[in-house]
Amino acid sequence: xxxxxxxxxxxxxxxxxxxxxxxxxxxxxxxxxxxxxxxxxxxxxxxxxxxxxxxxxxxxxxxxxxxxxxxxxxxxxxxxxxxxxxxxxxxxxxxxxxxxxxxxxxxxx
Amino acid sequence: xxxxxxxxxxxxxxxxxxxxxxxxxxxxxxxxxxxxxxxxxxxxxxxxxxxxxxxxxxxxxxxxxxxxxxxxxxxxxxxxxxxxxxxxx
Numbered sequence: 327x328x329x330x331x332x333x334x335x336x337x338x339x340x341x342x343x344x345x346x347x348x349x350x351x352x353x354x355x356x357x358x359x360x361x362x363x364x365x366x367x368x369x370x371x372x373x374x375x376x377x378x379x380x381x382x383x384x385x386x387x388x389x390x391x392x393x394x395x396x397x398x399x400x401x402x403x404x405x406x407x408x409x410x411x412x413x414x415x416x417x418x419x420x421x422x423x424x425x426x427x428x429x430x431x432x433x434x435x
Numbered sequence: 436x437x438x439x440x441x442x443x444x445x446x447x448x449x450x451x452x453x454x455x456x457x458x459x460x461x462x463x464x465x466x467x468x469x470x471x472x473x474x475x476x477x478x479x480x481x482x483x484x485x486x487x488x489x490x491x492x493x494x495x496x497x498x499x500x501x502x503x504x505x506x507x508x509x510x511x512x513x514x515x516x517x518x519x520x521x522x523x524x
Binding site for chain 1: 436437438466467481482484485492494495496497498499501502506507513515516517518519520521522523524
């Protein structure tokens with residue numbers, strides 16, 4: 327899993343039936359420095375050129391939210407109850423309230 | 436899943452079992468602002484409705500095969516949706 331920031335939405339009419347009625351969000355992966363600044367109570371910004379995923383939202387997340395993202399197929403299929411053949415991988419499984427990094431990581435900021 | 440632009444089609448008569456009837460497209464992976472990133476890849480069309488010029492989203496790895504009518508076939512990228520609108524900041 328990784329911590330990401332929701333930066334957008336995707337709308338599609340023609341799509342795999344698994345995604346019907348589900349919300350697709352663009353999530354930017356946050357790097358260590360950004361996690362450390364979050365930990366220090368500063369707002370997180372997406373880094374330019376950061377890796378991203380178009381992920382299925384299971385927790386009513388919205389743009390700007392810091393979220394917990396699962397990027398593994400078997401777990402994703404369990405969550406949407408579509409084992410063993412659902413074509414799904416990235417899923418938003420939580421909205422992060424707080425993240426606390428150890429002192430060493432924080433020192434990088 | 437990531438954004439990609441369909442930039443071509445590919446036909447192969449001789450192919451691995453299970454891939455009969457699967458449409459292959461050449462896609463260019465994009466960043467979230469829809470700018471090209473990395474090299475083009477060949478993706479199976481899980482929607483069966485995508486064509487050149489279209490903005491799509493693709494799924495990679497094992498899950499790609501699961502997007503096709505017959506799952507567990509040898510593919511590593513598949514188109515799973517055609518984007519109508521993307522609102523990304």
